[in-house]
Amino acid sequence: MANITSVRGFRDILPEETPKWQRVEEKxxxxxxxxxxxxxxxxxxxxxxxxxxxxxxxxxxVEKEMYxxxxxxxxxxxxxPEATASVIRSYIEHHMYEKDPVAKxxxxxxxxxxxxxxxxxxxxxxxINVEFLGQDDPRIDADLMSMLIYLLTELxxxxxxxxxNSLGCDTCRPAFREKVxxxxxxxxxxxxxDCRRRLGSNPLRVFDCKNESCQETxxxxxxxLDFICPExxxxxxxxxxxxxxxxxxxxxxxxxxxxxxxxxxxxFEITSGALGAQNAVTGGGRYxxxxxxxGGPAMPGIGFAIGFDRLIxxxxxxYGEDTGSPNIFIATMGESAQGRAFSICxxxxxxxxxxxxxxxxxxxKAQMKRANKLNCSHTLIIGDTELEEGIAPLRNMRDGTQDxxxxxxxxxxxxxxxx
RNA sequence: GUGGGUGUAGCUCAGUUGGUUAGAGUGCCUGGUUGUGGCCCAGGAGGUCGCCGGUUCAAAUCCGGUCACUCACCCCA
Numbered sequence: 001m002a003n004i005t006s007v008r009g010f011r012d013i014l015p016e017e018t019p020k021w022q023r024v025e026e027k028x029x030x031x032x033x034x035x036x037x038x039x040x041x042x043x044x045x046x047x048x049x050x051x052x053x054x055x056x057x058x059x060x061x062v063e064k065e066m067y068x069x070x071x072x073x074x075x076x077x078x079x080x081p082e083a084t085a086s087v088i089r090s091y092i093e094h095h096m097y098e099k100d101p102v103a104k105x106x107x108x109x110x111x112x113x114x115x116x117x118x119x120x121x122x123x124x125x126x127x128i129n130v131e132f133l134g135q136d137d138p139r140i141d142a143d144l145m146s147m148l149i150y151l152l153t154e155l156x157x158x159x160x161x162x163x164x165n166s167l168g169c170d171t172c173r174p175a176f177r178e179k180v181x182x183x184x185x186x187x188x189x190x191x192x193x194d195c196r197r198r199l200g201s202n203p204l205r206v207f208d209c210k211n212e213s214c215q216e217t218x219x220x221x222x223x224x225l226d227f228i229c230p231e232x233x234x235x236x237x238x239x240x241x242x243x244x245x246x247x248x249x250x251x252x253x254x255x256x257x258x259x260x261x262x263x264x265x266x267x268f269e270i271t272s273g274a275l276g277a278q279n280a281v282t283g284g285g286r287y288x289x290x291x292x293x294x295g296g297p298a299m300p301g302i303g304f305a306i307g308f309d310r311l312i313x314x315x316x317x318x319y320g321e322d323t324g325s326p327n328i329f330i331a332t333m334g335e336s337a338q339g340r341a342f343s344i345c346x347x348x349x350x351x352x353x354x355x356x357x358x359x360x361x362x363x364x365k366a367q368m369k370r371a372n373k374l375n376c377s378h379t380l381i382i383g384d385t386e387l388e389e390g391i392a393p394l395r396n397m398r399d400g401t402q403d404x405x406x407x408x409x410x411x412x413x414x415x416x417x418x419x
Numbered sequence: 420g421u422g423g424g425u426g427u428a429g430c431u432c433a434g435u436u437g438g439u440u441a442g443a444g445u446g447c448c449u450g451g452u453u454g455u456g457g458c459c460c461a462g463g464a465g466g467u468c469g470c471c472g473g474u475u476c477a478a479a480u481c482c483g484g485u486c487a488c489u490c491a492c493c494c495c496a
Contacts, residue, residue: 005487060494064420082496111496116420118490127496194493209493259495269496276490283496307496331455366448368456381455 009114009123020312023320024155025108028128031151037104037130042086044110048076054085054294056261058202065113079112082260083129084287084303085294091133092296101134101299108308120278126308136288136300138235141266142242144302148270148282149248152306157272157314160281163253164268165224166236167204170289172229173264176222177203183221190217207255223254232265239266262287266302274314281314282306329371330357330380331364337382344382351414 006012013021032039048068055062067079080086087105090096096103107129114123130148132140145162152160168176180203188196191206195214198205206218225236243250250268258267267285275281284304291299328348330341341357348355356374358367364381371379 008487065494113495115494116492117488118492121495125496129496277492278495280496305496310496333455363449364455365450366456370456372456379456 007123009117011122011124017312019320019322020315021308021320024308024312024315027155028108028151031147031154032106032130035104035147037106040087040090040105040107041109042080042083042090042107044080044112045077046080046086046089048078050085050089050294051078051081054088054262054290055082059259059261061113061260065115067112067114081113082111083107083109083127083305084131084262084290087129087131087303088133088291088294088296088301092291092294097134097291097297097299103131103133105133106130118278119276120307120310120313122309128306128308128311129303130284130305131301131303133291133301134299136235136286136302138238139242141235141239141286141302142246142248144284144304145243145250145268146246146248148284148304148306152270152281152311155311155315156319157281157311159272159274161271162248162250162268163256163271164239164250164266165253165256166228166232166265167257167263167267167285168224168228168232169264172227172232173224176224176227179222179227180204180206184217187217190214202261204257205259207257218255225252225254235265258283258285262290262293264288268304272314275310278310280307281310325377326353327375327377328353328355328380329367329374329376329378330355330382331367331371332357333364333381333383341380341382344380348414353414 029039048066051066052062057063061081066081069077071077087107091103091105108126110124110126112124115121117123130144132144145164149160149162167173181199184191184199184203184206188199191199191214192209195206195209198209204224206214207221207223209215209218225233228236240250240252253269256267256269263285265286265288268283269280270282271279272281273279282304284302286300286302288300291297291301328345330345332338332341338359338361345355345357356376358370368379
C-alpha cells in the first residue's frame, strides 16, 4: 500500500527547525511590545467575498491561487491567501475604530496560495503581519519602515535592501493608468503575452515585468512619481525625508508596483540576495482606501508582511539553540538503579531542570552514547549497589573531569546543579 | 499553467559500453578496546533501484508513460 505523504507545497517543520521559529517569534513579540503593537488572532477561513473585494478581482491571487470551496452550508469559503483583509474585516466588525481610531496590530500565522512550489515559496507559508490603522501622517510610514529594518537587523540579517515607491491615490492613479495604456497601445506587439493581457486589467504591472522587450518598451513611459498629484508627492517627499532623519537607508524604485489592488501611495519591499529568485523577505505599503472598501469608515492604514519561512531560511542552522541551561542525562546500571533513577529524573524535571533517562536497559555504553547525542551538559550514573546513598558521581561531559561528591538525594542534587 | 534538473539503504551519494547474491560513507544495533561516552577494531540489521508498461536470453542501466521532489518563468512575502 502506498504511503500517505504531505500535500504538495505543504511541509512539515521538523523538531530540529522549530527552535529557530520560536526564537524569532520571541524576539519579534518583544519588539512589537515596545512599539505598542498588539496581537490579533484571526481565522484561517474567511468568506471568499472578503478577498475578492479586498485584494481585487483581477489579481493573480484571486484569479487562480486561492483555495476556495463550498462548504456544507453552501457558503463560498477561502483559506486566507494573506492577512490584511482579515485584520481589516475584524477591525470593522468589532467597531475597533469607535474605541480608538488608531490601532497598531500584528498577527502571525499560515497563509495559503496555490502556486507552483519553488525555493522560498510554499503553498502553505507563514507571515508576520503588521497593520497601522487610523493615521496617514508620513511619519507613520517612516516609523513603520524604520522599525522593520531595526527588527530584521536585530535578528541578525545582513545585506538587506529597502526599496520604495509611491503608487499615488484614487484621484491621481487612474489618470496615470490611462496615460500608460495610451503610451503602450501602439507598442503592444513588442510586449510579452502576459503584458498584453495586463494592458486591459492592470497595465501598471508591465513596469515590473522581467521580460527584456517589455522593459525596453516601458522604459520611455512616464513614471508614476512624475505623475502623481501634489498631495501624494508631498506625502512621498516627507516619507523619504523622515527616513533620512531616522537614518534608514533606502532607494527609490520607480518601477516597483504591487500585485494587490488595495495599495495606495507608499509601497515598499525589502529584498535579500541570499534568498534566490524569491528574494522579497518583506513587502508592504499604504492602503488608505481599504477600510472603506470593505464597508468601514474612511480610515487610512499602512502595513507589511514578513515572509516567515524566507526569514528563517536566512538564519544559520544553530540559531536559537539552547546552550546555557543544564541538561542532565541519568544513566543506570542494574534494575534497582532504574527505580531510583526514575524518581530522581522526575524530581529534576519538576524542579525546572531538563533531565532524561533511558528505560530500555541498554548497556552503559549505549546510554552514554545517547547522552552525548542529546548534547547533555551532565551525566549522572546511578549504580546498583555502590554508594549507600544511592547516587554516584555527577560527571561533566565537556571536559571529562569528574565531580565525585556523593549526593544524598534529589534535593541535594538539584541544589548542586543550580549552584 | 510553462520549461530544465533529479528520483538507488534512515541520511549523503557511487554503480564503468545492459550481464550473476546492488555498493560506499554516515547513522542505527551487538560485541571488543578504553580509567564508564567521544577515538579505534569486529560483526549485524536495513533496499520490490519512485511507479507502470515496452525492447532484450538478460534492465538500476535503453525506450515510452506517469508520479514525486527540485530550480527557474510567472506571481509574491
